[in-house]
Amino acid sequence: MSLKEKKVVVIGGSSGMGLAVAKMAAAEEAEVVIASRSLEKLRRADDEISQPVETRSLDVTLEHDVKGFFAEIGELDHLVVTAATGVAGRFLELDTPSFRQVFDSKFWGQYFAARYGAQRIREGGSITLFSGVAAAKPVAGLSAYAAVNGAVEALCRSLAVELAPLRVNAVSPGIVDTPAYAEMNPFERKKMFDSLAARLPARRIGRPEDVAAAVIELMKNGYATGSVLRVDGGYRLV
Template sequence: MSLIGKRVVVIGGTSGIGLSAAKAFLDESAQVIIASRSEAKLSEAKNVLGGNVEAYNIDFRSEEKLADFFKMVGNFDHLVVTAGEGAMGHFSDLPVADVREAFDSKFWGQYSTVRAAIPYLNDTSSITLTSGVYGIRPPQGATTLASINSAIDGLVRGLSVDLAPIRVNVVSPGIVDTPLYGGMPDEQRQNLYSNIAQQLPVNRVAQPEDIAEAYVYLVKNGFTTGTALLIDGGAHLV
């Protein structure tokens, strides 16, 4: 399915996986609309992606802001959501409030985005959400992300039936080198990446471009719905 001239909305398209997905959709000659909270990230992303991209400031945890955003955007073809913040910490230590906050972002943010987007999509549209390999293979301290990612994978299976013929899929990444880890000192981050790389069959962590290809595939393939596409370098096996 060609994406030439198709309108693709990427919520979270200002950083990491979302920014790379936005680039990949532009390479397919789609019209790309990106959205996230930070004005600084929005203008930097516009610089990187080029002047034709529309960029909107939005916090996807707010149903009101989502409604306003989709009204401004109007009808469009494909929805991609990569926005979302998680929480790491041992089950016994992580405060319940932190877990709820993570659900409010990564799970309820994606859920509410889909609800708000439906009136503007059409029968040939697709929706692609984001979960993560911790949904099926959590290391210690990832109970919250295991729960959120599994919930998103389940949500997508349900939505693919409820929203048909709109196709609904989810990309489930392994560890990806993105600004998500930008809060870590450089050396600690590089050590984290190389420790994980040594354990993986592919011997490296992912770059955002590895994951972006999965969104393009799911948006373009008209026979794919209800699918969780695991792009994890084999992390679920080791």
């Protein structure tokens, strides 16, 4: 299945893995729409993508705006949602609003996108949601992500059955070097990446393109549905 002339919408497409998906889909001659909150990030992403793309400002946590977004863009073929923000922290130290915010952003954002996007996806199309390695590997300090990623994976399997023949999959990245870590002290970030890379079976931290390639495969593989594709360098195993 080719992406040529297919309409691919990437919510979260202005940065990191979403941007990498947008670049790969555009390179395959898809008609790409990227959406996120910051106009500045959208502008920079637009500059970085070699082919023309449509940019749209959207906060995926606002149900009414997500509904309006899909009404405006009309029919599409593939929907990918990478949008999420949140803070990590040990369970007893992370306050309830912070834990809840992870769900507001990552669960409810994907829920709204699936809820209002699904009805506009053409035959043969797909939804790709984003989970994360914390669902499969308990790591101290990541309980909010473990819980939200587990919820996303359960939603994915359920939607694959209920929305069939629309295909619904999820990708579960490991630690991937994206602007999500931009606020960390660069020295601390390098230390964390180096020490983790040494433990990983893949012996390196992920690149956005590693994960984007998996997303593109899920879009194109007409027999993949209800799958959680783990692209984590083997992190869940060590």
